[in-house]
Amino acid sequence: MRPKDFEKEEAIRSIALRIIAEEGLENLSMQKLAKEANISPRTIYIKYENKEDLLIKLFIDEVLGNYEKAVLEGFEETMNFEEGVRKIWLNTFKYFKSNRQSYILMQYGKSSPLLNKAFKERNINEGDFFAPVHRFLKRNIKNGTIKSFPIGVLRALLFAPLLDLSNEYFEYKERPKQIITEKVLSDCCDAIIEGIKL
Template sequence: MAKLQKSIDKRTALLRATLCLINNGGIQEASMAKVAKQANVSPATIYLYFENKQDLVNQLYIEVKTDFTSKVFQGYDAEAPVKKSFEQIWFNMSAYKSKQKEEASFLSQCDNTPLIDEETLQEGLKLLKPLFDLWLRGQNEGIIKNISPFLLYAYTIYPMAFLTNMQKRELYQLNNEVLQTAYQAAWDAIKV
């Protein structure tokens, strides 16, 4: 049992090191040697857990995206009214992005650069299915504009990501009032 835990700890350390290096210098800074050094393991150890650098980054993405969606959909009730459900998801996302800054930054980079491969990106999108299903239900009920889910995401989620990035850079302060206003703007952008 101790050996298994040690193995899990090494893999976790490698993933955390990769996350830190990518966030602080981009993918080019996350060389296998630097990842191993930061994780305090030998470079050969990486290959016990990951095929190559792309596999390492892909697995990191899926782990972070899985954690993200588990928190985003926490308490989500697919039977609740569309607006109430969307509000809960939106505020859960906002809380995640505010509290899990490193992970949120990594996900943002993955969304905006070719960091991960297309197959892994599609796997990550599947994790957002409850949100896409909610929007589809809202469209079917005539509550949400009948536009692409990617446009819906662009008008509701990307502005939140922008605001949290501005807060991270200490250019803007998010508080409850700002979040309420931002949520209302997001809802107004997609409601019929």
């Protein structure tokens, strides 16, 4: 049996992500994707059932998976609250900083009816990702270290501004005076921690 060519599989994924991020999902077609990857359209259908299947697997495996891995690098749920939150903040910002594609796809995931549908069908909920962070937060509530908000609310308060800050970084990237310096980022993190601690 002829073995799969994993280089082709990788090409399909990376080129698809590039087109979505740079030209928008509405401009991703199977034929365009095949052409840019130098393969026949049929080859995509060997690896994915159809376009919807491709998009969903792309998002769950590549976007969410890589994001989670980058964010949790070096994070231990036994860290103290300040240390843990700061670690996640720096990891997240570092990841998006060198990876604008992921930022765009992440935002896209929040609004896409297709992906929301897929998540419901597969019974995937947000708690399945970042489980160590959730346990970390729960422990710190029990400890009495932080205010007792529902997990989803804590996640919003602690990490939602990060996506906007990453975007702010891109907006001003070409300008002479960088706005999101390490100091600003660190001060932001402090401000948020301050408001959430008991």
